[in-house]
Amino acid sequence: xxxxxxxxxxxxxxxxxxKPPPQKLPKVLVVDDDAAGADSLAFMLSHAGYKTAVAYSGxxxxxxxxxxxxxxxxxxxxxxxxxGVHAAIEIxxxxxxxxxxxxxxxxxxxxxxxxxxxxxxxxxxxxxxxHPQELISKLKFALG
Numbered sequence: 003x004x005x006x007x008x009x010x011x012x013x014x015x016x017x018x019x020x021k022p023p024p025q026k027l028p029k030v031l032v033v034d035d036d037a038a039g040a041d042s043l044a045f046m047l048s049h050a051g052y053k054t055a056v057a058y059s060g061x062x063x064x065x066x067x068x069x070x071x072x073x074x075x076x077x078x079x080x081x082x083x084x085x086g087v088h089a090a091i092e093i094x095x096x097x098x099x100x101x102x103x104x105x106x107x108x109x110x111x112x113x114x115x116x117x118x119x120x121x122x123x124x125x126x127x128x129x130x131x132x133h134p135q136e137l138i139s140k141l142k143f144a145l146g
Contacts, residue, residue, distance in 0.1 A: 030052045031066060032056050033056075033060065034081070041056060046137075052074075060083060060088060074103065079104050106129065
């Protein structure tokens with residue numbers, strides 16, 4: 003048996019050779035003006051091993067991104083004031099490493115995304131409804 007180092011003031015081990023080091027959880031910022039949808043997505047992703055934060059508008063997403071520093075933005079396209087595409091552009095400027103997955107239930111949103119791709123923005127797009135396993139697969143692929 004391998005002895006464990008202990009702190010003289012506490013009985014708990016301070017070093018355990020059998021415990022792997024903690025891994026950094028990928029951070030996903032979930033954005034949707036449908037609060038129930040955003041909260042559900044965040045809940046599902048947190049249980050799949052991601053650290054999540056939620057915003058309910060594009061404007062709030064930009065503010066939250068500044069403090070949360072996401073690895074991935076998962077955002078609805080159509081929202082009042084600042085839409086998901088423009089929020090993604092601003093967040094990409096702040097955090098160039100941040101991957102952007104945009105979704106929408108509106109057919110014309112894909113053409114909007116395609117226009118921004120032609121301008122050099124790297125956005126992925128998929129249609130609502132979101133299938134949980136497909137979403138998690140896309141996140142794993144995008145985050146490596």
